[in-house]
Amino acid sequence: MAVGKKDIECPPYAEGTPLSDADINDKKVTYVEDHPDIRYSWTAGQAISKFLNGLKEGKILGVKCNKCGRTMVPPRMFCELCYKPIDGWVELKDTGTVETFSISYIDPDARPLPEPVIVAVISIDGASPHMGIMHILGEIKPEDVYIGMKVKAVWKGEEEREGAITDIKYWKPLEG
Amino acid sequence: MVMEVEKISGLKFHKKQDVAIVGAGMTTFKRRLNETGRELSYLAVKQALEEAGITIDNVEMVVMGSAPDTFDGFHMKGEYLLDGAGGSDRPYMRVFVGGGTGVFAPIAGYWHVASGLADICLVVCEEKMSSTHPHPQSAFKYIWDPILDRPLKPNLIWIFALEMRRYMHVHNIKHEDIALVSVKNKANALDHPCAQVAERITVEDVLNSEPMALPVRRLDVSPPSDGAAALIMVAPHIARQLTDNPVWVTGVGWALDTTWWTNRDLYFPRYVAEAAKMAYRQAHITDPRKEIDVAEPYDPFDYKELHHMEGLGLAKKGEAPILTREGVTQRDGDLPTCPSGGLLGVGNPISAAMGVKACELYWQLAYRAGKRQVAKEVTTGVCQAWGDLMQVGTVMVMSNKR
Numbered sequence: 001m002a003v004g005k006k007d008i009e010c011p012p013y014a015e016g017t018p019l020s021d022a023d024i025n026d027k028k029v030t031y032v033e034d035h036p037d038i039r040y041s042w043t044a045g046q047a048i049s050k051f052l053n054g055l056k057e058g059k060i061l062g063v064k065c066n067k068c069g070r071t072m073v074p075p076r077m078f079c080e081l082c083y084k085p086i087d088g089w090v091e092l093k094d095t096g097t098v099e100t101f102s103i104s105y106i107d108p109d110a111r112p113l114p115e116p117v118i119v120a121v122i123s124i125d126g127a128s129p130h131m132g133i134m135h136i137l138g139e140i141k142p143e144d145v146y147i148g149m150k151v152k153a154v155w156k157g158e159e160e161r162e163g164a165i166t167d168i169k170y171w172k173p174l175e176g
Numbered sequence: 177m178v179m180e181v182e183k184i185s186g187l188k189f190h191k192k193q194d195v196a197i198v199g200a201g202m203t204t205f206k207r208r209l210n211e212t213g214r215e216l217s218y219l220a221v222k223q224a225l226e227e228a229g230i231t232i233d234n235v236e237m238v239v240m241g242s243a244p245d246t247f248d249g250f251h252m253k254g255e256y257l258l259d260g261a262g263g264s265d266r267p268y269m270r271v272f273v274g275g276g277t278g279v280f281a282p283i284a285g286y287w288h289v290a291s292g293l294a295d296i297c298l299v300v301c302e303e304k305m306s307s308t309h310p311h312p313q314s315a316f317k318y319i320w321d322p323i324l325d326r327p328l329k330p331n332l333i334w335i336f337a338l339e340m341r342r343y344m345h346v347h348n349i350k351h352e353d354i355a356l357v358s359v360k361n362k363a364n365a366l367d368h369p370c371a372q373v374a375e376r377i378t379v380e381d382v383l384n385s386e387p388m389a390l391p392v393r394r395l396d397v398s399p400p401s402d403g404a405a406a407l408i409m410v411a412p413h414i415a416r417q418l419t420d421n422p423v424w425v426t427g428v429g430w431a432l433d434t435t436w437w438t439n440r441d442l443y444f445p446r447y448v449a450e451a452a453k454m455a456y457r458q459a460h461i462t463d464p465r466k467e468i469d470v471a472e473p474y475d476p477f478d479y480k481e482l483h484h485m486e487g488l489g490l491a492k493k494g495e496a497p498i499l500t501r502e503g504v505t506q507r508d509g510d511l512p513t514c515p516s517g518g519l520l521g522v523g524n525p526i527s528a529a530m531g532v533k534a535c536e537l538y539w540q541l542a543y544r545a546g547k548r549q550v551a552k553e554v555t556t557g558v559c560q561a562w563g564d565l566m567q568v569g570t571v572m573v574m575s576n577k578r
Contacts, residue, residue, distance in 0.1 A: 009545070011223060016211055052323070074438075101341060102389045136328060165327050
């Protein structure tokens with residue numbers, strides 16, 4: 001085997017041909033385009049189906065594990081820590097605490113939003129500490145949100161609910 | 177009868193032989209490159225072979241690292257990249273743990289050589305994010321839980337913003353202190369020939385940059401990039417033939433925390449701490465703060481460098497911003513951190529970030545980093561990556577002493 005280059009600064013050179021947006025937009029480089037259109041239907045499974053059906057009835061459901069003592073949400077059919085089936089279902093409150101939050105100015109495609117959205121991890125009252133779900137905050141100005149703030153779910157009307165996470169429209173500050 | 181088993185079983189790992197790194201290479205990192213993934217892989221491998229002084233015929237096995245297929249819009253990405261990675265007609269595998277791949281792929285290369293299955297293993301990482309339109313973010317939509325998360329129309333940045341806010345809250349950290357990381361890494365990248373966003377900026381520039389998902393602003397974030405990187409890992413008897421100064425892989429570790437990420441306290445990266453514990457035990461490191469001379473923690477966001485320093489035990493919980501403010505993490509500091517310029521300065525082609533993590537650490541310990549070489553004498557260093565749904569830590573410890 002030959003001996004390689006030893007007294008060198010690495011990387012010794014930088015290869016690759018940078019392109020600008022204009023190179024693509026003005027078709028200065030050769031490329032092809034495709035728009036895959038694949039449809040999916042995801043079954044929600046045993047635990048999340050029950051959770052979504054609970055939301056349709058205006059209830060937040062959690063599960064309990066008697067071994068580690070945790071009350072968990074979102075619910076699951078097995079406790080991932082004890083690796084055993086859960087021991088039962090409990091109805092949790094529709095109030096909770098902001099664990100952390102963000103004020104988002106971008107949509108899922110990184111395009112600017114007309115109005116910022118406030119997203120939070122909300123730990124649900126009745127579940128174990130830090131057992132949260134991700135959801136949206138409303139009826140509050142971005143500058144007034146703080147970690148530790150108590151919030152309450154604002155539900156869609158009964159006839160509008162369809163068994164989806166969006167059956168809760170958003171969470172608003174809990175007065176008093 | 178229940179056997180007593182330690183949670184991290186790194187010390188039970190018995191290797192057939194030590195593993196040395198003798199060559200590395202990388203392409204330029206840019207927002208959009210004309211070359212295909214195969215061509216980028218070829219360019220990175222060519223450079224690594226040149227440094228090592230071997231040809232592709234000497235390579236016995238190949239490990240490929242590449243992140244979501246969604247960027248490319250087709251499956252069998254490992255197979256697509258095969259020929260560019262020099263993997264045809266030899267044992268070849270692709271590994272993938274999201275952003276953690278950039279250190280996980282060299283860990284998989286380590287398995288190949290340490291086990292004795294191969295004496296020369298080539299590790300290649302490639303990412304071409306620019307194929308996704310209108311923005312690579314559109315591909316990241318598909319990491320979210322389709323039933324519980326996606327109806328809320330999330331952007332990937334959300335989870336980082338939520339984690340950053342929690343970290344700042346628990347330790348009472350100011351955004352100014354976090355922004356110093358972006359300032360440092362983008363300046364370090366001025367000395368990197370492959371850098372995409374190297375520039376001299378100020379803390380004010382970061383704080384006044386465009387809001388994305390507050391607290392995250394534009395200059396808190398690394399850019400999407402195209403690029404590739406390669407590493408050559410060999411057995412001791414091969415290393416001896418090729419060089420007087422190999423760099424040894426002395427410890428590897430990896431761990432994942434629960435996918436129920438809204439159930440974790442996000443202020444501390446437990447998955448990195450577990451992975452580091454495993455790697456340090458194998459490398460016989462008991463006090464990382466004193467024994468690690470140079471570090472390349474994963475820095476896709478400025479707060480993540482701090483978060484990961486704490487997970488790696490290089491700083492106490494909440495202490496990393498203080499060390500940064502005091503200049504400890506500068507290239508001439510006591511613990512140079514991201515001397516490459518990191519993802520914040522050089523660019524973030526997901527798995528190919530190996531070029532500024534594992535490859536950079538190798539070059540630093542081989543004293544081949546040129547203008548980026550840290551001021552202090554170095555013996556031992558650590559590199560780390562992170563990914564999936566903020567849940568995987570991948571850690572590798574290297575040393576220029578065996």
